[in-house]
Amino acid sequence: MRTWETKRHDQKAISFHYDVSNDFYALFLDTRMVYTCAYYRDPNGDLDQAQADKLDLVCRKLRLTPGDRLLDIGCGWGSLVVWAAERYGVEAYGVTLSAAQAEWAAAAIRRAGLEGRARVDHRDYRDLPPGLRFDKIAAVGVIEHIGIRNYAAYFARVHELLEPGGLFLNHGITHEKHWRRSSQTDFLERYVFPNGELDNVTHTLDVLERARFEVLDVEALRAHYARTTRQWVERLQANADRARALVSERVYRTWLLYLAAASVSFRQGSIGLYQVVAGRRDPAAVTAAPTTRESVYARAERPALARAS
Numbered sequence: 001m002r003t004w005e006t007k008r009h010d011q012k013a014i015s016f017h018y019d020v021s022n023d024f025y026a027l028f029l030d031t032r033m034v035y036t037c038a039y040y041r042d043p044n045g046d047l048d049q050a051q052a053d054k055l056d057l058v059c060r061k062l063r064l065t066p067g068d069r070l071l072d073i074g075c076g077w078g079s080l081v082v083w084a085a086e087r088y089g090v091e092a093y094g095v096t097l098s099a100a101q102a103e104w105a106a107a108a109i110r111r112a113g114l115e116g117r118a119r120v121d122h123r124d125y126r127d128l129p130p131g132l133r134f135d136k137i138a139a140v141g142v143i144e145h146i147g148i149r150n151y152a153a154y155f156a157r158v159h160e161l162l163e164p165g166g167l168f169l170n171h172g173i174t175h176e177k178h179w180r181r182s183s184q185t186d187f188l189e190r191y192v193f194p195n196g197e198l199d200n201v202t203h204t205l206d207v208l209e210r211a212r213f214e215v216l217d218v219e220a221l222r223a224h225y226a227r228t229t230r231q232w233v234e235r236l237q238a239n240a241d242r243a244r245a246l247v248s249e250r251v252y253r254t255w256l257l258y259l260a261a262a263s264v265s266f267r268q269g270s271i272g273l274y275q276v277v278a279g280r281r282d283p284a285a286v287t288a289a290p291t292t293r294e295s296v297y298a299r300a301e302r303p304a305l306a307r308a309s
């Protein structure tokens with residue numbers, strides 16, 4: 001039986017997956033500890049560059065401008081919070097259910113000298129105080145943890161947290177068909193990712209629209225995730241001895257199998273990755289987003305580091 005309903009259960013599931021140890025994740029993630037699909041502008045590019053380009057892509061799609069209040073739901077190790085505050089001059093706030101991630105992110109914010117402009121809390125997004133509002137909201141790799149039947153409540157809460165005219169970017173893994181149990185999902189549920197569930201993109205968009213969002217942009221990045229997960233596998237294998245010493249042979253092999261299976265599934269297309277930008281309608285104004293993608297994809301120089309005030 002699935003017990004999506006309790007926050008305590010979700011907290012335990014997240015700790016199981018993410019609190020394995022920061023040092024273990026550092027053995028295969030990029031230097032900024034981004035744990036979601038990278039964006040390969042160069043199809044043979046390296047992981048660090050592709051993750052930097054992904055962070056930038058998210059910021060551009062959200063049309064971040066200095067002074068914007070950005071909420072990053074499920075911020076992981078804080079990579080987007082730091083990137084957006086540093087390069088786009090926003091006030092960035094992230095929440096994660098993993099204590100280990102929040103600790104790591106706080107240290108990264110201090111190292112970057114961004115206290116006062118960036119913050120990460122160990123907190124469930126459902127516990128954010130009522131009345132809090134943001135101009136932009138990102139949720140990168142979170143929907144996989146939400147549970148399909150909780151989507152309506154999830155999107156309704158995001159809608160409430162967003163200012164009218166604000167933008168929401170949802171980046172998540174999808175399943176080609178409706179989710180159903182198999183030996184693969186049982187393995188993931190038991191050993192890797194308790195409470196994980198994947199939906200198809202059509203249904204996700206339907207629920208998003210029913211939550212009164214306007215869908216503004218949808219982009220498929222499946223091939224990018226096939227390469228990302230493959231690069232994670234190669235890096236983990238290259239660090240096999242250190243991984244075994246840190247987390248045991250069993251956990252090392254379990255993660256290797258899970259990442260390799262994910263890479264094959266992305267390559268074959270049984271799972272996918274979509275970035276969706278949606279807007280909260282503002283009856284008093286036209287939408288904040290321009291009507292073409294040109295400014296998002298223009299190969300302009302990356303924005304200079306914003307000066308700390």
Ligand SMILES: C[S@@+](CC[C@H](N)C(=O)[O-])C[C@H]1O[C@@H](n2cnc3c(N)ncnc32)[C@H](O)[C@@H]1O
Nearest residue numbers: 034035036074075076096097098124125140141
């Ligand atoms: C796959 S990680 C992605 C992390 C980060 N966005 C990135 O791109 O590297 C998923 C994140 O969602 C967080 N998460 C899941 N459910 C959450 C909830 N109810 N409230 C806050 N964070 C949550 C996890 O703690 C984790 O940080």
